[in-house]
Amino acid sequence: MYHYTECGLDNVWLANGYTTKTTAYGKAVSVADADQLQALLAERVVSKPARLSGKEFRFLRVQMGISQATLAKTQGVSEQAVSLWERHGKVPKANDALMRLCYLAHAQGDEPLREAFNRVMEVERLIHQKIVATAGPKGWKSTVEEEPTERLAERPAVAT
Template identity: 65%
Template sequence: MTLYHFTECGLDNVWLVNGYNEIDTAYGKAYSVTAADELLREIAIQVARKPGRLTGKEFRYLRVHMRLSQAAMAKVQGVSEQNVSLWERHGKIPKANDTLLRLYFLAHASGDESVRSAFDRIMTVERLVNQKIVATSGRKGWRFKVEEAKKDDDVAKASA
């Protein structure tokens, strides 16, 4: 029996016994995974339930599965974005933060609407931080448009 090392999920410790097809192509072997979305969700649940501390890659896998940016995860965890980045790169996640992520993820995966709603609010705030409101005066009064802010946008300063 040949196991398939499923590194495409972003983790180094996932092997498939079956549920995949090996395809010969002009460029070599390719693999197709059956019900990939379901597999990825189940991998995330198994990662959240596993004994022992999460690795940095596992922490990132759960965060990404919940569709949270590093900045949003930092807010949820009560730490800096740099902390989250370091945990994901080096895997030295404090036990309390490891546990907190697992609890958030399992509540999210079970469909807990209060958790999903909280994450949606956090991500909305993240998106709003990077926007600017552009006001234009016209014959019918002011009109407003929200645009994506760029770091190099010039900001006109009002003189007193």
């Protein structure tokens, strides 16, 4: 059995459906149809009776392809609150329930939900731009660039 920690959860073991290979960098593991496996794990997480752990909360957020900032805005909390929940696992009941509902709608292909998340992420992207001013022989010129921050690197587009 393989302890599948790469998904971000500590309690997942694979009985089969994976192959291991020794490389120059150590052992490498390949999981068959990883997307289907991730969806199955998300279904299990969403349907569990107990409150979500921080790792489970993060797992669902990542499965939806949204950033902490986007999730925070859509749940009416600060980005720091989402970060704390994910690190320490104390997710308030209302936010736990809202996350489960958001994931279920996302998994069923709810286009209005995906569009709403994409709009929030686009606004975040536009807010976090930097203006680069350059002095030249004919005066100043400026360009606008996205800030290469770790926060922005975590923000993948929501799959449609």
